[in-house]
Amino acid sequence: MNKWLELLKSDDYLGIKKYIKSGADLQETNEAGESVLACALRAGCSMETLMMLIESGADIFDFDDEGVSIFDMAITYDNIHMVSYLIEQGIDVNKTTRKSGFTALMAAACYGRVEIAKMLLEQGADQHAKDSKGFTAIDFARKMNKKSVLELLDYDPNAPKNTNYAR
Template identity: 35%
Template sequence: MKTSARRFGIGILFLLFGTPAVAGSYEDFFVAVRQDNPAEVIALLNKGFDPNTVNPNGVPAILAALQLNSPKVAKALALNPNTLVDVRTTKDESPLMLSAIKGYNDVSWILIQRDADINKPGWTPLHYAATGGNLEIVNELLAKHAYVDAESPNGTTALMMAALYGSADVVRALLAAEADLTVKNSLGLSALDFAQKSERKEIIELIASKMRVQRSKSGW
């Protein structure tokens, strides 16, 4: 019975990974991802290992690296021309979104240069960069024509997220890009409401000042 079970297990590995050697490579690969060991990952990729292989939880390698805070491996995978850069988590998060919010700017730059989707439906890389206070990537996304007023499924904009979680510098950048201050999300909250919730006086004043300027120009 034990022999049959063992043969069955080996058969499954063969079907999934081709040979026992490749099966071992699978384990080595994801150990290297977890340990943020780009040299081992690159060595396996050079031997023909697929950079889009999913981990035991079904997560593609580049997303797994970002989730595990392994930026060096994420960078190595982003640089690999065979890596798919627009894969998604179960929460519809892309590699660019995760690298932007975590501040892994080397990875974000590579993904942007590889034409990762900037204006995906729903939550966008700009939302995530703004939430993380990542001014460098916010500016780069805006320069690449990221839609400044993109709305999440509940109508939240990048400016709202910056007002609540981000930085004053990111708020300034979004205001300079003419973010719409009149937009409200599904709860009826505006960017100013988010700023007031954050209780950060500088951000409240930045948004309120911009609103006063717009009112004086348009009369609303």
């Protein structure tokens, strides 16, 4: 995985292309179970590089040992183009593979990804879905003080706060 990480860190498109042609394993994972594609998202690789990885066989439906999916990673790292691409490829915006039940909209709310939150809501994301502790996207946006996301949601500033957040 070290060779992958070195190439991805510098977003070396030609180096990555050459590495793939030499037979590099696109299914290789790091210690956390993150795939090459997930590591590319974390490294901030260009959409051109991400698409080359996908076209070469990287799995867009992959997730790590904690259930964090490629879709989750795209949201976390604010890659709106990848989020859009994954939705076009049929990703269910309400499905989560995370053990905690943390949804895509919760991630967008937590990180203040306004444009991604809009896109998810337009695609039918359930803003009232609850994670395993009973928290919604509204709870996460409120806890993280993401007012611009709260404005998109059915937020009632007079509603009692859910203060049982994980610490």
